[in-house]
Amino acid sequence: MTQSNRLEGGQIDRSRSFDFTFDGKRFKGHPGDTLASALMANGVRLMGRSFKYHRPRGVLSAGSEEPNALVELRSGARQEPNTRATTAELFDGLEAKSQNRWPSLRFDAMAINDRFSNFLTAGFYYKTFMWPAAFWEKLYEPMIRKAAGLGSLSLQDDPDAYDKGFLHCDLLIVGGGPSGLAAALTAGRAGARVILADEDFAFGGRLNAETFTLGDASGPDWVAATVEELRSLPNVRCMSRTTVIGGFDHGIHGAVERVSDHLATPAPGKPRQILWRIYARRTLLCAGAIERPIAFANNDRPGIMLGGAMRAYANRWAATPAQKVAVFTNNDDGHRTAIDLIAKGVRVAAVIDVRADAPRLADCELLAGAQVIDTDGRLGLNFIKLRLADGSERTIECGALGVSGGWNPNVHLTCHQRGRPVWNEAIAAFVPGTLPQGQSVAGAATGDFSTYAVLRSGTDQAVVALSDIGLEAKAIDLPQAEDAPVNLTPFWHVAEGKGRAWLDQQNDVTVKDVKLAHQENFRSVEHLKRYTTLGMATDQGKTSNMGGLAIMAELAGKTIPGVGTTIFRPPYTPVAMGTLGGRSRGQHFHPVRETPSHKWAKEQGAVFIETGNWLRAQWFPRPGETTWRESVDREVRAVRGSVGVCDVTTLGKIDVQGTDAAEFLNRIYANAFAKLPVGKTRYGLMLREDGIAMDDGTTARLAEDHFVMTTTTANAVTVYRHMEFARQCLWPDMDVQLISTTEAWAQYAVAGPNSRKLLQRIVDPEFDISNEGFPFMACGEITVCGGLRARLFRISFSGELAFEIAVPTRYGDALIRRIMAAGEEFAVVPYGTEALGVMRIEKGHAAGNELNGTTTALNLGMGRMVSKKKDAIGSTLSEREGLNQEDALALVGFRPKVAEEKVTAGGHLMTTTGPVDAAHDQGYVTSAAYSPILESYIGIGFLKRGAERMGETLRLVSPLTGTDTEVEVVSAHFVDPEGDRLRA
Amino acid sequence: MIIHHPLLGPRDAQEFTYLGDASLIDRPDWQAEHAVDRFHDYLYLRDNPAGEHRELWFHEVGDRSWLVVTRNTLTHEITSVELARDVARSRGRSK
Incomplete structure (x- = not known):
C-alpha cells in the first residue's frame, strides 16, 4: 500500500523506510513516525474497536492521552497489549495487531452489542448480573471479561530486563x-x-x-x-x-x-x-x-479527532487522516488547524464555529454559529450533518473532522x-x-x-x-514569538441529535449515561465516575473528565467548579508490571542467605528449606532412602544413639557489652539475669510490653561486662530493634552497647552421647570439657584445631548431651569438615531442621509455633520464671487479670490413643462427650511429629487447664485436613523428662 | 519521604522502620501505684492527631539510631528530627 495520505515536510526521515505490519498487512513508514502517524499516512483510519460496544474507532489524539487507538505490539513472549499507537515509535519490522474484535477489525461479530446499547447503559452490569450471587464469579464475570476485554497477554515469561x-x-x-x-x-x-x-x-x-x-x-x-x-x-x-x-x-x-x-x-x-x-x-x-473534544451525535467515527492532533499529524508527521477535512471549534485555536492543513495542501471543507461572532481566520468557508448534529460513515467518517445559524440543515462530505473544545x-x-x-x-x-x-x-x-x-x-x-534553594540564575533572552490571547466560548456538547454523543471513548460513556446517572441520584463526581466508568482505564479520562463534569454541572444547575473535580493519582500513564518489579523476579525476588557450610551441605545432598531469607538443610537423604521420613528418623536415632551435628548459624546472635550489660539483660528478659555467673549460659524468655511472649534463647556470660545472646532465626531482626529501643529510648544512660553478630560466627550444635568424645578431638587439649570441667550450661572462649579462637556452649535443644561450638564465619566450612572427619569413629551424622524439630518436640521445648504472638509465659509453663522482684519489659502487664484466668491454656503433650494414628498440628481439641464447635474449644495442637524413639506420633499444644488434665482423652479435630483422632493428654517432656542425658 | 537524620543528613524513609507515637518513651514506673493501669494506658492509649505528630523511627539500614520525627500527618511535612536518646534524657529518663 502506498502512503496516500503523506504530505510534504514534517520531521520524518524520508531517506529511510521502515516496513511494519498492522493486522498482518504490510505498510511502510519512516524514522520519526509513530505507529499512528504511519498508519494515517497509509490511509488507515480504523485502528480499534471500542471496549463495550465494539464500535469502530480511530485515533483521537496524537499523544499519551489517547483513548481509542490501543493495539497489541510485537508477538511471542514480547507481545504487549493496550499500547497506544499514538506514542509507539515506529521501527523496522514492527508488528501491531488491533484488539477487542473478532474475527477481524473490519467485521467484528461482537459489534452486535452496539445494537443493544439501550440496555447496556450506565450501571447495566450492576443492575443485571445481580442474581443469583453464585453466578457472578462463575458465569457473568468471565463472560463479560471475554466480551469486553482489551488486549491479550502472551502468558509467556517476559524475556526483557x-x-x-x-x-x-x-x-x-x-x-x-x-x-x-x-x-x-x-x-x-x-x-x-x-x-x-x-x-x-x-x-x-x-x-x-x-x-x-x-x-x-x-x-x-x-x-x-x-x-x-x-x-x-x-x-x-x-x-x-x-x-x-x-x-x-x-x-x-x-x-x-x-x-x-x-x-x-x-x-x-x-x-x-x-x-x-x-x-x-x-x-x-x-x-x-491537553485538548478536549466537544460531544455530538456519533462523534466517535474514525476520522473524527482533536483539532490540535490533526495539525500535529500534518505538521510534525506530514500525515493527514483524509484529503478533505473540516473543523469544528468553539475557539480561535481551532482555526489554526484549518490554516495549517490548507497550507499543507489538504482541502478544508469548512470551519464550523459554534460562536455566532466567530472571526474568519482561515482561507476557507466559515460557518459561524453552526453545530455538528450528526455524522455518517460505517468504518470511517464520510459526512457530517450541520445545523446552521439560520436553523437550516446542511450536509458536508469530509473524511475527517478536527474538533477543538479548548485546552485543559x-x-x-x-x-x-x-x-x-x-x-x-x-x-x-x-x-x-x-x-x-x-x-x-x-x-x-x-x-x-x-x-x-x-x-x-x-x-x-x-x-x-x-x-x-540559594542558587542564582538569570532569565534568558527570549525570542520573538506568537502571543495570541485565548478566545473561547465554553461549549461542551451539542444538545441536538439522535445518535449517542460520546464523552469517554475508552469506556464507551455517552452524554446519555451521565444524564442517567444524574437521574438515579449519583450526584458526586466520584460516584459518577464509578457508576458510569467515565475517566477510568488506561487514559484516566484525560480527554473526557471535563466533558462529564460540565454535563453534571448543567444538569444540577451548578457551575463546573461547584460540582467539583476528581483529582489525579499516580501513575500519569500506565506502567508495565515488569518495570515496577525490576530485577526482583524469579529467584531474584528476594535475596538468599547461605550459611558458611552451605556448600558442604550441598555436597552431602541436603534438601534445603527457606527460613526467613536463609537456606537451611532440612534433612540429608542417603542412598536407598525413599521418603523424607526415613532420613529424618535415621538422623534422630543417630543423634540419640551416638552423635550428630547441625548447622545453627542462622540463629540470631547479639553481642551485649558494657558495665550495665547484666542489668540491661535483666530488664529485657522476664526471668532473672543479673546474677548469671561468668562462664555460664541461661535460657531467657523475652516478653513484649503487653505480657505476650516475644522470643526466647540462651544468653552466655563470657565476662563481667560481656554477654552473647541468641535469638530465634525468625526474630533476629525484631529482637535487635527492640533492644536498641530499650537502650536508646527507655534507659539512655545505661552503659551498654549492642551489635548483631549473626553473620560473624558460624555455629554448630554437636549433640548425642558421643558429642564430648568427638569435640575432644577438635577442642585444643588445654581446655577441659569434661563434665566436671565444663558442666551443663557452661560456656567459654576456647581454641580449636590448634589455635583457632572459638566459643563453646554446653546447651542442648535435643535433650542429649550437647554443645554448640562457634568459630569466625570464614572457618565455618573448615570446621564442619573437621567435625565430620573427627566423628567418623562415632558414625557422626549431619542432621537438618526436621530432625531438630522432632527432637525438640520430644523434649517439649517451645519454638515459633508455641511463641506465636498470643501466648504468655503462663501458657508456656514458665509463669513462675517471670520475676516479680524486678522491672522487666512485659512483667507488669503479664499480671493482668485476663492473662491469668483459671482456665488458661497450658502447654502439654499428646499421644494418639491408637498407636498408628497421626497427630495433626493445627487441629483443635474437643472433649469426647461435648459438641465439636468453636464454643467448646479446649485448645489446639501447635507442633506434631513422628517420634522414632517412641515409635508413635506425638504432639505438643495448648490445652485449657492442661496441667490438671493428664491422662484425659480428647478428640483432636481438624476440619482442614478432615481428621478426627482420639488423643491422650500427657506431659510435653516425652524423652528423658528428668534431664539425665543432657547432664551426662 | 526524606528524613533529615541529625547525624547523617537527608536519608530516604525506606532506610527506616516505623514504630509509633513518641510517647512510648514515657514508660511508667513499675513500682508506682496502679502500675498495671498506667502500663495499660502507656501501651494502648494514643492520640491520633490530624496534624503534627511526634513519632519514633529506627534507622535500621543505617546507623541504628532511634529518632523522634515530628511529622504533619496531613502533609507529611517534617519539622524536626531528634535523636530519641536526647529526647528520652530531656524527659527525665536515665538508667
Missing part, C-alpha cells in the same frame, strides 16, 4: 516543550544540576506540532539549537522517552525511561525500561495542556499529593491550585497558552525555583 535507578538534581523539569526548554536553558546556564524529562522521543512539545517561529528560527530549529546547547552542558541531563509518572513526598519522583521500546529488541545487556527514582530539590512542572492545563502532577486544581473562567478549565512543597508550574500547564507566555514563565519560574 528492567532496571531501577536513582538520580539527584537541583531542578527536575517535567516536560520538554517550549516552557521546559526555556527553564532548562535558564537553570543549565546557571550551573544548577538539571534533569529535563519528556515522555516523547523528541523534545519540543507543541513546537513540533505547530508552525510557529521563534525569532528567525522555525519552532523545530529553535528546539534543535536549544537541545544541542543543553546536551553540551555537563550539569544537564536530557531524558527523552521518559515519563515522570508520579510526584511523592519531599521532592521524590518516579519516572519510567523507555530505553529500548523503539527497537525491535533491546541491545545486548540493555534493559527495556528503567524505573527512576528522582530526588529533586525543586520541581518545575512544564507538562503543557495538564495539572496531573500537582494533584499527586492531594493538591486540588482551581477553576479559571477565562480558559474554562482547571488550573493548578495548591502545589506540593518544592513544586512550581510553568507554561501551558498554568493556563497561559501563547508561545511567548510559556517561554516567559519557563525562564522566570526556573529563576524563582533556583533562588528558593
